[in-house]
Amino acid sequence: MTEAECVECGGDVALSDDLETGEIIDCGTCGAELEVIDVNPPVLDRAPELEEDWGE
Numbered sequence: 001m002t003e004a005e006c007v008e009c010g011g012d013v014a015l016s017d018d019l020e021t022g023e024i025i026d027c028g029t030c031g032a033e034l035e036v037i038d039v040n041p042p043v044l045d046r047a048p049e050l051e052e053d054w055g056e
Contacts, residue, residue: 001017004042008032008046009030
């Protein structure tokens with residue numbers, strides 16, 4: 001298991017060994033949703049906000 005730094009709080013985020021680009025993970029410290037941008041080395045960024053379409 002590897003770790004990366006949370007872009008929100010700077011805390012360590014534990015990452016599984018089978019991590020995939022585009023995967024969304026949660027920071028255990030601040031609860032931020034983070035997206036995996038690259039896996040080698042692990043790079044995290046804020047996950048994009050999903051917009052509601054309200055059935056349109």
